[in-house]
Amino acid sequence: MSVGAAIALAVGGTLLMAAGLTWMALRFNREYNEHEKAALARLRQELPKRGWTFAPRDDSIVELYNWWTEERTWRNPLEPFVKPPRAKAARDVITGSHRGRPFVAAVLDTHYQGEHVWARCIWIRTPAVRPALGVSKVPALESGINAGPGMGDLRFGNPEFDDKFEVRTGSDAFAAAVLNPAVIRFLLAERCRLRGLRFFGDQFDVSDQYTFDHRDPAELIPALDLRCDILDRIPSAVWAQGA
Template identity: 50%
Template sequence: MSVGVVVALAVGGTVLLGAGLTWMVLHFNRQFHAEEAGVLGRLREASPRQGWMFAERDDSVAELYTWQQQECWQRNPFRSLLRPPRASRAKNVITGFRRGRPFVAAQLDVHYDGEFQRVQWIAVTTPAARPTLSVTRSGPIASMVNNALWGEVRVGYPEFDARFDVMSPDPRFAMAALSPALAEFLLRDPRILRGFTLLADRIDVFDATTDHREPGQLVAALDLRCEILDRIPAAAWA
């Protein structure tokens, strides 16, 4: 095979590869824009019916998130210079009420520990601001290790204590909030992937929500947060 033929084949292959890559980029770009248009269309349709307000950007929500993180920050004894997460921008902000409770949902640009990440924040307002409470799913071995390292709260339900790590600067509040009904709910409900956090006067849940702009997903996420709050005794907020 002559050198000219080899060169021609190489050039032709490069051209075909470039054309294929261009087609793939254009295809995925069109698909992305079509999906975005569909989600936003469904959101625009659902918002008046649900009483929601939507803003493409509202950085006051980023400020609210940052303030909440700063107010509830607990220093890591092993990393004393570590600072709390800081949000610089809030996009696709949805606000409204669900089951009579105010909520905010947004995509945040968050800076933490020298890294940048996009965080989906869906927070429902609680009856009152209370001490921080973090409840995360864990295995029995990991739970014992975490208890030895951090002195986590034990609420007195053996199955729950073995499967969840509970952290709070106020153990009395943690035990008051984690009623038998809530502990059983957390153990059995498959929607709660990893647990929840109470920071200041808002609750967020580690769930399976992938896009808070999708009305069905947002309603389900808000209902889950409300169901957790419904199971916290009123006396815990006093």
């Protein structure tokens, strides 16, 4: 094969690959636009029925997010000078009540280590402000390492839970009250869906693997149900004054 033919083949292959990538990008954008249009149509139907409100932008929750990341996030001791994420704006903000609990759902425009990151939040307000508590699903080996002296991971006497979840908190008593046997059983049953949960101030959020567009009621309502199902298993005494 001549040099010219080899170059022609290489150029042709590159052009075909570029055309394929362009086609895939156009198809993805078309499918996303179709999904967004359908999701927003479903949301417009649900808003008046449920008494929810929608705002394209509402930065009132930005301050709370930044307070939480600055004051209540457990930092990596190996990276003491790395600052936590900070939000600049809140977009597609939905507020309302679900199963008698106030909530806010939004996408936060955040910056972290020089990069722009979209952070989705679906927060349910708790009856009272309580200490910070974070529960995250981790590999068993990592959970075991973090349970070592001085690492801060609590253990609850349930080997399956202790191996699969890491617990960080500002109050051991609050963590023990929240992570009672009923909640632990629920978290283990839902472990394929859950990545973690956190309490901060008077807000509660869950990290799950199936909520991609909070504007779609078909995704938002199950996400809210998941959070309420966990809160339903926490005794009301946990929120009592002085608890």
